Amino acid sequence: MDFSLKEQQQHLQKTIIAFARKELNEGITLRDQQGKFPYELWRKCSNMDMMALPFPEAYGGCGMDFLTTVLSVEALAYGCKDSGLVHAIIVQLTMGMLLYLFGNEEQKRNYLVPICRGEKIAAQATTEAEAGSDVFSMRTKAEKKDDNYIIEGCKMFISNGSVADSVIVLALTDKKRKTLGTHSVFIVDKECNGLNRGKPMEKMGLRTLQNCELIFDGCTVPSTNLIGKEGQGALMFSEIMEWERILYGACHVGTMMRISETCVRYARERKQFGQPIGKFQSVANKIAKMKVNIELAKLMVYKAAFMKDKRKRATMEASIIKVFASESLKSACLDAVQIHGAYGYMTEFEIEKDLRDSIASTIYSGTSEINTMIIAKLLGL
């Protein structure tokens, strides 16, 4: 077992960190307040090939392994203070992966290539008002009529929803049964008649990430827009959630590294009662705990990425990462505010923004409760 990163991976991380610090952080407080999608920064990230990392060169990708992709996302989240933008890129990578794993050649040419280039923004439409992780409560349906599918229903909280050029939708194709083969996946273009998008929703954090309601009102797509086979949807998403959860884990590790360094710097500089506050055990312990969690989450993320590179299942590992990294991130952000005292509470110091951004991490991609339940069930409980 070799824990060292290759020279190329280290170089890539340094390049991404330098890029993110130079290009992506200016005006972050104002952008966060305005809550708009940063198209210009998206373009810069696509020029850096951030959306192309794990895909073969034949589709415009960089042909990197998943571990290197994960290291790149970690570096991006470490260097970039705009977590909303990093999350938008993760959605893009995840949907690219779904197309790469399950799409046919034509779908890869038409959709994966522009996704890699960042020319098309992708969104994933799974969640509904009454159906989060409980996909059997899903109501959005797709009915086959001649050579088309007609999609009817409503998707909620969809990340990248209001800016997406292509939406990957999970819908019921068999309403009669309640088993594994009842869902299918479709790709829907933004121009498609019957696809209506709600306004971007105002949120506590991750404000540059655009979430909205998507309404499918007789939305007609050709049957060639079915990804994989009819009935494959639930299995497809089970697989894709592994990749997604590992990518979010890498993102949380990167963010925690940045937060932890900010805290170390502040705890060494800020003096109270004649000494740096880092000399007080109650402050030092909080930062040491951050370090412990960062290193543990990092190892787990790297292990799971390694498993995916070996084409192994990582259902358990992905859920462990999702619970541990997101809970650690939330805890680190709360501690960071506390360590910075009143400064931490002020918008100007950007610490409170990280805390607001972190709150959603234990909710999306399966709540901590759902992921813990998955771990328990896989243990046979």
Added chain:
Amino acid sequence: MEASIMRTIEILKQFITEEFFPDGDANDLKEDQSLLESGIIDSLGIMKLLIFIEEKFQLKVSDKELIPENFETLSTIAKLISQEHQII
């Protein structure tokens, strides 16, 4: 039915009985009984089954084969295992 398929079905029967209905008897599970329709295996159960199959039989079920029909009954799963083995 080939002996190797029969053997695979026995292994699967044992695993599914132990994991998905521990109070059941492996002999109660029939080769052509629907595992998905009957709710014995759900979306998480199938991931558990996949992990088991890939470890036990030292194979990788390709993404293309990740379709419900392949996991419908003990017979279809055994057939899938046999197919994927040939690919390797």
